[in-house]
Amino acid sequence: MYEVKIVSDFAAAHNLRNFRGRCENLHGHNWKVEVVVRGDRLDDAGVLLDFGELKQATRDVLQLVDHQYLNDLPYFKERNPSSEYIARFLFENLSARVNGDHRWVHSVSAWESKDSCATYYGESR
Template sequence: MKKGTYEVKIITDFAAAHQLRNFRGKCENLHGHNWKVEVVLRGVELEECGVLVDFGEVKQATREILSSLDHLYLNDLPFFKERNPSSENIARYLFEQLSEKLDNEKRWLYRVSAWESADACATYMSE
């Protein structure tokens, strides 16, 4: 019998403004998005109660981190002083922050996607 992997995903959102430096296009101008964020964890072993992780725990950790971005000008935040606040770097920032809160010996953060519109997203994931 094949051994499988469990996957758990939550979807949430935040709103923020940004400017992309050295972009050579309209996105160099100040503008904002209502980002949709997908957070995906994986694991091979469930907790005794039969879940990989409580959805509430993932939602709370994500809300805490998103509150540091929501309705702000992302370019002013320390992480984005040297990195453009692109969807790619937003996904990376969220991934790094969330993995510190959610990873343990039974589960790991697998990927974070930052959707800047209904048809465009960037993803940062573990290897």
């Protein structure tokens, strides 16, 4: 099994509904995002996935959330824009761009601060 990981970031505002705490108020974060891709074989160049390709796919997906008020995005109309759901949103969008017959997005972590993150793994492969 092989694994590659990249780290990126985005900034956005949100507020959590029905949270019963300060995070119900409008606020923002500079999220750090970790994307892990796994696979069971390498290509002819000995690479699971080119880092540049993964970084570009991640940049494309992050453009959907960067400098946005997350509560206004359709995905978050029925879901609270928590770090957990943000990680899932990024996971699902990256999977659509990256997954192939021998590689898949394994996990996405959304760090809302230097010491707090949520990770989404999706379904077991």
